[in-house]
Amino acid sequence: MAQLTFREAVAAGIAQEMERDPLVYFIGEDVAAAGGVFKATVGLLERFGPERVRDTPISEQAIVGAAMGAAMTGLRPIVEIMFSDFLATCWDMVANQVAKTRYMTGGQVSLPLVIRTANGGGTRFGAQHSQSLENWAMAVPGLKVLAPSTPADAKGLLAAAIRDPDPVLFFEQKSLYGTAGEVPDGEHLEPLGTAVIRRPGRDCTIVALAAMVPKALTAADRLSGLDIDAGVVDVRSLVPLDTRTILGEVRKTGRLFTVEENPRLCGWGAEIASIAADECFDDLDGPIVRITTPHVPLPAADVLEDAAMPSVDRIVNTVKGAMR
Amino acid sequence: MSTRTTTPSGIDRSTRLRLYRLMVELRDFEQRAYELFLENLVRGTSHLALGQEAIAAAFGVAMREDDYTFCTYRGHGHTLARGASMAGAMAELLGRANGMMHGKGGSMHLTDVTHGAMGSYAIVGAHLPIAAGAAWSAQVRRSGQVSVCFFGDGTTNIGTFHEALNLAVVWRLPIVFVCENNQYMEYTPIRSVTAVEHPAADRASAYGLEPILVDGNDADVMYDTAVKAIGQARTGKGPSLVEALTYRHGGHSRADPARYRPEAEVREWLGRDPVQRYRERLLAAGIDEGALAPIDSEAQAKVDQATEEARQGPPAALEEIEAQVWADGGSTWRN
Ligand SMILES: Cc1ncc(C[n+]2csc(CCOP(=O)(O)OP(=O)(O)O)c2C)c(N)n1
Ligand SMILES: [Mg+2]
Numbered sequence: 001m002a003q004l005t006f007r008e009a010v011a012a013g014i015a016q017e018m019e020r021d022p023l024v025y026f027i028g029e030d031v032a033a034a035g036g037v038f039k040a041t042v043g044l045l046e047r048f049g050p051e052r053v054r055d056t057p058i059s060e061q062a063i064v065g066a067a068m069g070a071a072m073t074g075l076r077p078i079v080e081i082m083f084s085d086f087l088a089t090c091w092d093m094v095a096n097q098v099a100k101t102r103y104m105t106g107g108q109v110s111l112p113l114v115i116r117t118a119n120g121g122g123t124r125f126g127a128q129h130s131q132s133l134e135n136w137a138m139a140v141p142g143l144k145v146l147a148p149s150t151p152a153d154a155k156g157l158l159a160a161a162i163r164d165p166d167p168v169l170f171f172e173q174k175s176l177y178g179t180a181g182e183v184p185d186g187e188h189l190e191p192l193g194t195a196v197i198r199r200p201g202r203d204c205t206i207v208a209l210a211a212m213v214p215k216a217l218t219a220a221d222r223l224s225g226l227d228i229d230a231g232v233v234d235v236r237s238l239v240p241l242d243t244r245t246i247l248g249e250v251r252k253t254g255r256l257f258t259v260e261e262n263p264r265l266c267g268w269g270a271e272i273a274s275i276a277a278d279e280c281f282d283d284l285d286g287p288i289v290r291i292t293t294p295h296v297p298l299p300a301a302d303v304l305e306d307a308a309m310p311s312v313d314r315i316v317n318t319v320k321g322a323m324r
Numbered sequence: 325m326s327t328r329t330t331t332p333s334g335i336d337r338s339t340r341l342r343l344y345r346l347m348v349e350l351r352d353f354e355q356r357a358y359e360l361f362l363e364n365l366v367r368g369t370s371h372l373a374l375g376q377e378a379i380a381a382a383f384g385v386a387m388r389e390d391d392y393t394f395c396t397y398r399g400h401g402h403t404l405a406r407g408a409s410m411a412g413a414m415a416e417l418l419g420r421a422n423g424m425m426h427g428k429g430g431s432m433h434l435t436d437v438t439h440g441a442m443g444s445y446a447i448v449g450a451h452l453p454i455a456a457g458a459a460w461s462a463q464v465r466r467s468g469q470v471s472v473c474f475f476g477d478g479t480t481n482i483g484t485f486h487e488a489l490n491l492a493v494v495w496r497l498p499i500v501f502v503c504e505n506n507q508y509m510e511y512t513p514i515r516s517v518t519a520v521e522h523p524a525a526d527r528a529s530a531y532g533l534e535p536i537l538v539d540g541n542d543a544d545v546m547y548d549t550a551v552k553a554i555g556q557a558r559t560g561k562g563p564s565l566v567e568a569l570t571y572r573h574g575g576h577s578r579a580d581p582a583r584y585r586p587e588a589e590v591r592e593w594l595g596r597d598p599v600q601r602y603r604e605r606l607l608a609a610g611i612d613e614g615a616l617a618p619i620d621s622e623a624q625a626k627v628d629q630a631t632e633e634a635r636q637g638p639p640a641a642l643e644e645i646e647a648q649v650w651a652d653g654g655s656t657w658r659n
Contacts, residue, residue: 025464051464057494062453062487069457072442073392074465077457096447097454105435105443106425107648141657142649165651193659241658275658 002185007040007177009151010116013158014041014078016187018048021076024162027054027063028080028116037082038118038177060086064093064115068101071113071167078162084119084133084171091136098167099142111167114158119147120211120261121309122175127297130305132261134209135268137169138238144192145238147171149213151181153236156190164192173211173261193240197249201231204255204323207246207272209235212259212310219315226316228323230257238268246272247280254285257319259310264295289322291315328610333548337611339385343543344606344616346381347599348623350401353410356627357400357417357431361578365635366417370431371398375541375573378598379504380405382546383472386554392442392462392471394455397432398572399444402474408436410626411633420637427640428648449479452488452501459497459557470557471499478509480523489531489565498557500550501565504540510576511584524567533565540568541598544605571596 004012018024026044028036032055035042045053056063060081067077081087087094094115101109121130137145144166148154154172161168198213199220208216213234220230233249235241250256256276258269273288291310299305329337354372361370373380376398384405387393395402404410409424416423417431424436432446442458445451455473462469479485480503492499503524507514520526525535536553539545546568553564571593575582582590603616649655 057487057490059453059487059491061484062456062491065450065453065484065488066457066460066491069394069442069454069459069471070461071457072437072454073458073461073469075461092447092450093453097445097450101443102651103648104425104429104433105437106428106644107653108425108435108437109443110651112651141655239657243658 001182003180004151004183005178005180006151006154007038009154009183010040010158010172011042011044012183013155014044014162015047016155016159017162018044018052023074024076024078025052025070026078027056027066029056029058029082031055031080036080038174040172040177041080060090061093064090064098067113067115068093068098068111071111072109076112076162078114078116081115081117083129084117085128085131087117087133087136094143094169095140099140103142110165112165114161114168114170116158116170116172118174119171120173120175121298121305122211124300124302124305126300130298134171134238135262135266138268138271139266142167143239144168145171146192146236147173147210147238148236149176149210149234151179152183152188153190155183156188157192157236160189160192163189171210175211193237193242195236195242195245196234197231197245198234199232201253202229203253204228204257204319205231205233205249205253206257206259206315206319207233207235207269208259209238209268210261212261215310215312216259216315218312219319222312222316223319226320228319230319235268243275247276250276251280251283254283255323256284256288257322258290259315260290260292261309262293264292267292286322289318291318331544333544335544335547339547340544340606341611341615341619342385343381343547344602345619345623346384346405347377347543347602348620349626350377350380350404351599352623352627353400353404353413356631357414358574360417360631366431367419368430369577370417371577372574373398373401373572375593375597376504376506376570377401378543378546378602379474379502379540379568379570382543383502383550386547386550387440387472388470390440390469391554392440392455392458392469394442394451394458394471395444395474396451396476397444397446398476399434399474400431403434403436403441403444406436406439406441408434408439408441410630412436414630414634415637418634418637419640420634421639421641422633422637423640426644428644449475449482449484451475452479452484453491456488456492456497456499459492459499460495462498463495468558469498470554472502472554473499474502474504476509477503477505477507477514477523479503480527481518492563493531493533496560496562498560499563500553500557501563503565503567504570505567506570506572508576508585522567524565528565531565533563536564536566538566538568540570541596541601543598543602
């Protein structure tokens, strides 16, 4: 086991797959010579050369479009969209072209490509550089959607995404880039479509994603001091979704909380709440509670941003209040 | 073989007959598609390229078998010009199970990857970067393939035009961008909303490209243009941007009567019908009626046969609804 930061783990995941498969190419803005604005791709240019690791113009539509054309014709491209907010500039490519072309052509083309993007708040960048957009992607049939919370998953899920024959949107939470953790040595892969029970619990289940996972874990620690045994499930793969693991925990505890960084409406937690209500209503001992950012654009000032996003305090207080 | 039937640029008799045959087939297919639309057998929409056949045919004949075509919703001709099944295309228009995409794409999305027809794209401009991506892939795989991307005049005003052209030039990609300037977007003349007179050619210099403005209704000119641009791409000399002047004989889509176009203008362009014009030119060059008449009747027979196969096809299968979202053939998103 090596201790890696989340950003190093991203580079390690890409490197693992580029080493293994000569058809993997990586393009994006400032990703090659500069190693990425978040330094998550440092060293790849030196290792794999300028043909396979390439800087692009500021042309998000061309970046994703080129990846699509390349994926249709035999490459396995990885692209970086610097901030997930910029997906709005190429959403046609993502949602209309990449997501639908296999289906519309009756399965004539495969699109093995990965769109990596820095996602989420906590950096005081304001509303156009801080969004958590997993639910945009999740709403479009034809896209697989991942959002890891640990360095090990950053590497293992990214590598699996690159090997996957379908298009994957890979959300890297900006506030996690500097966090460190153990990453298995040698080839490391984590399967898509699997959630992980980070902490088993008896009294309630907190389902969280990406940067909300460490917060939920800290909250669970504090709740245990209040005699509430809260479990934490890391969703990590929204599409495909591991409902079996999530509902398994909810059935045991009878209570479900979601912690979502996204604004309220149509967040991923709403889908999980709906599935739980449909499929384990009789096991529930109380209402399902969603803890989210309010339905507002994210403000820039530190005090405002911190108060808007779900915090450890808010998770503790909400769970405590609901479990009374 | 008589040299009189060869053009000064060297297009030989048999190539010219292939060009003629392909144009007639595309013409007859579109005409039939229109009739079937009026019969309410084509339920959604269709965008016909009647009058624009020379461009698709010329590139179709000039391309190598493994080259890539990317086209628009007005793409029946471009797809068929690569050798895609006419019955498969017709059945797709009719929403039948034997359609090229099992009824899941429809008229606007004809695709036949086995023939290099990499798709018809219905969001204006989307396929320009995608075509560049296929060229990028060909380049790094050193496959010698060329990507050819067809689009309309209106497409030159959307951002992907700029993004794709710039990237293609910066990366020196093996691609040919072909703007079919049929003078109109849907109902609005291109000149009324564009900063320059020639929407593609006048902008070529912005990408360091040579302006190429050609008569898109002249099959010989189009063929020479295609051969040159494809050759340039294939030999590593990078992209070109061709603007081919043409005109659609009918409306934009469905049963659009196209009343927004001045009568004199329509008359003038009908006088430059690429199929009729080419037929006359071939006759004048000494290719006799006996060589052309069988082509005409064989094309009709081919379209008749395709129509019959399409009509006989069962409706699209309901299992298709949940098929082929993913590479495993299904649509499962949870366990
Ligand atoms: C992004 C986008 N905007 C608008 C439309 C609606 N639309 C479909 S075809 C068309 C006209 C396109 O004109 P042109 O590029 O000249 O192609 P033509 O139809 O003449 O072949 C428009 C506006 C669309 N499909 N996509
Ligand atoms: Mg037009």
